Amino acid sequence: MKKLSQKQIDSLLSDLFSLMPELKKNETEWREFIVKFVESRPNDAIDEHFREALLAEIRDRMRTRETGTVKSPHQSGWKALWWFVGGTAFAALAILPILKPWEGRMVFGPQTGKTAEQPKQFSAEGRDMFMLQEETGSPVENEEATVVNIEDSEDNAFGMLEKPEGAAASRMIEGRGGGGGGYGIMPPMPGPGRTNIDYIFEGTLPEIPEKVGVFQKKQDVDISLPLENQIKNLTIGPVSLRTLKNLEIQHLSLKENVEKLGFMVNLDLNRGTISIDANHQQWFPPCYGTQCAEVHKPLPMSDMPEDKTLIRWAEDFLREYSVSTEMFGDPIVQKYWERNPDQYIPEYAPDIMTIIYPYEIEGKTPMTQWGEPVGLQVRVSLKKERGAGLYFSPLDLTRSHYPALEEESILSMAREGGSDGVRYTNPQRTVEVTLGKPELQLTQVLLWDENGQEQTEYFVPAFVFPVEKTEAEGQDFYTPNQIVVPLAKDLFAE
Amino acid sequence: MPSPSVALGSPEKFETLYHDYVDKIYAFLFHKTLHRETAEDLTSETFLKALQHADSYNPQKAKISTWLYSIARNAVIDFYRTRKSHADIDDIWDIDGGEDATEEADRGKNFEALQRSMQKLKPEQREILTMRFWQDLSYAEIAEATGKSEANVRMIISRAVKKMKPDFCLFLLFPFLFLS
Numbered sequence A: 001m002k003k004l005s006q007k008q009i010d011s012l013l014s015d016l017f018s019l020m021p022e023l024k025k026n027e028t029e030w031r032e033f034i035v036k037f038v039e040s041r042p043n044d045a046i047d048e049h050f051r052e053a054l055l056a057e058i059r060d061r062m063r064t065r066e067t068g069t070v071k072s073p074h075q076s077g078w079k080a081l082w083w084f085v086g087g088t089a090f091a092a093l094a095i096l097p098i099l100k101p102w103e104g105r106m107v108f109g110p111q112t113g114k115t116a117e118q119p120k121q122f123s124a125e126g127r128d129m130f131m132l133q134e135e136t137g138s139p140v141e142n143e144e145a146t147v148v149n150i151e152d153s154e155d156n157a158f159g160m161l162e163k164p165e166g167a168a169a170s171r172m173i174e175g176r177g178g179g180g181g182g183y184g185i186m187p188p189m190p191g192p193g194r195t196n197i198d199y200i201f202e203g204t205l206p207e208i209p210e211k212v213g214v215f216q217k218k219q220d221v222d223i224s225l226p227l228e229n230q231i232k233n234l235t236i237g238p239v240s241l242r243t244l245k246n247l248e249i250q251h252l253s254l255k256e257n258v259e260k261l262g263f264m265v266n267l268d269l270n271r272g273t274i275s276i277d278a279n280h281q282q283w284f285p286p287c288y289g290t291q292c293a294e295v296h297k298p299l300p301m302s303d304m305p306e307d308k309t310l311i312r313w314a315e316d317f318l319r320e321y322s323v324s325t326e327m328f329g330d331p332i333v334q335k336y337w338e339r340n341p342d343q344y345i346p347e348y349a350p351d352i353m354t355i356i357y358p359y360e361i362e363g364k365t366p367m368t369q370w371g372e373p374v375g376l377q378v379r380v381s382l383k384k385e386r387g388a389g390l391y392f393s394p395l396d397l398t399r400s401h402y403p404a405l406e407e408e409s410i411l412s413m414a415r416e417g418g419s420d421g422v423r424y425t426n427p428q429r430t431v432e433v434t435l436g437k438p439e440l441q442l443t444q445v446l447l448w449d450e451n452g453q454e455q456t457e458y459f460v461p462a463f464v465f466p467v468e469k470t471e472a473e474g475q476d477f478y479t480p481n482q483i484v485v486p487l488a489k490d491l492f493a494e
Numbered sequence B: 001m002p003s004p005s006v007a008l009g010s011p012e013k014f015e016t017l018y019h020d021y022v023d024k025i026y027a028f029l030f031h032k033t034l035h036r037e038t039a040e041d042l043t044s045e046t047f048l049k050a051l052q053h054a055d056s057y058n059p060q061k062a063k064i065s066t067w068l069y070s071i072a073r074n075a076v077i078d079f080y081r082t083r084k085s086h087a088d089i090d091d092i093w094d095i096d097g098g099e100d101a102t103e104e105a106d107r108g109k110n111f112e113a114l115q116r117s118m119q120k121l122k123p124e125q126r127e128i129l130t131m132r133f134w135q136d137l138s139y140a141e142i143a144e145a146t147g148k149s150e151a152n153v154r155m156i157i158s159r160a161v162k163k164m165k166p167d168f169c170l171f172l173l174f175p176f177l178f179l180s
Helices: A006-019 A021-039 A048-066 A091-095 A228-232 A289-295 A307-320 A407-415 B004-009 B011-033 B036-052 B064-082 B101-105 B108-118 B123-133 B139-146 B150-173
Strands: A132-134 A148-152 A195-200 A211-217 A251-255 A263-268 A273-278 A352-358 A375-381 A386-392 A395-403 A429-434 A439-448 A455-466 A482-486
Touching: A006 A021, A006 B150, A021 B108, A021 B123, A021 B150, A048 B011, A048 B036, A195 A407, A307 A352, A307 A375, A307 A386, A407 A455, A407 A482, A439 A482, B011 B036, B011 B064, B011 B123, B036 B064, B064 B139, B108 B150, B123 B139, B123 B150, B139 B150
Parallel strands: A148 A395, A195 A429
Antiparallel strands: A211 A395, A211 A455, A251 A263, A263 A273, A273 A386, A352 A375, A375 A386, A439 A455, A455 A482
């Protein structure tokens, strides 16, 4: 049985009390607890025979490798490449054909040109989302590039994904107002005059798996750039950055140095995102008087090009910058006014329209809580009739399996308006609305930490029930288009 | 950037890695499985996989211990995934103890109390707690192994002990309450 020295116990206690001073008043209890805990340690000493046998096996395999009998798949081809690492995703940097931020030009892949030398990864997990290559003089194709990286974790690895303090209570409201989610799926609200809406599904649910995979988006990317050291040693006039401690590059802004219609590039190295935007100085130079009115004249909605035209502009833009869309689904033109048939159609078209090339996670398109697909966003300018930028936030995910909800719970949750439906505790009336057959989708769920400081993004398998519109005369309540019920049992523990 | 092969790939360096970490990785795996043979199998798998992928290890991306522990962690996950009887657990703490748990533990009621109270914790909390209290790893070492910051590790440990202590102490005082 392992015994702890007084010094070790003191050290453990000291750590504990420094973090939670309120525990110090029960120091004796805590001391006892730590001693008992440590004494409970099972006999985990390694067997010496096993240790030697495994070492012999390793030596044997190393000899085999040296004689070339077994060749690692990662042994060649990476010499000319540097790879940025950090578990993030930057395949979209491929869109920058050439940058010159520091000594030596860099070429980013994937591109559709021919490969001079196959890019090589040496990240531990075999990820291939962000790479940096020395210039080879021709575009680089990176067939292994990924835009969605999934790392498996243990079951229930994210713990109970509890609602923030008070959120559970907000589902039941006393009178008008109140409620609302704000952290997750858009809440179906109750009707006026304290009307509760029961969403009824009477059909047969699709088959429910025993467990569902929940995907958590990794928060910290933490990419370090090769130029970081040079920047840290930079001196401008009397100011030297060397005097500052532990500098990190968080954002990087670049500008295309061209005569007209150039782009600005913004990299967020903490989140691993890239945004390319029209350089407004060049795209929309300052104007005066009547000329200005003409330049900024809004386009009537009737002039909105067809989807296929918008998509063609996006495709041309992507082709021009060698951005491969092979790893994404078919493009979807984002038209918020078409999401809900009751929505007011604006009189004028937006200057910029967004086309989304959705991600695919295990064959499914992840959707935001507003029912939009998540993926590579390409912006097109209706006035310039061409691509005007893009935004890419790669998905670096950890997957953990959770038990799935049972049918009864699913129907009950659907009845109340989904996981985040809001209801009156003292309704004056209750009306019923029928739900159609649900589809299984991956739905984005955003949860704040207990301090409300950091938000974590999840993609959760969910049944999405279409709300069948009622034609009731004098209907005075609003219903959403769909009711979403996430299937992970512990997702909304209350 | 140093070549990965320089960082890890030479036989001497890999042997050094083995000697430095084999005890720690074995203990880590034993605490997750509470079964001697399984922990040995998984230890073998961890080091053989590490050897196989030595060329792909990138010291700029992760410290060697982070990389090695992540291989070990994945080995445990794969192990339970491939065994249908345990397909829905993350490690042995969620079921009625490993086959070697009681005899290896040699701790009688202490261990049982501990096991019951540890079940309340998240797998990550259990992992970090055993690394600190049983494997004697420093906060810095745990931070490296788990890829977390030291401050985060301290916070996780403090929260975990606070969460499990009431049950643990209750059982130690009144073990008959928990007899099944």
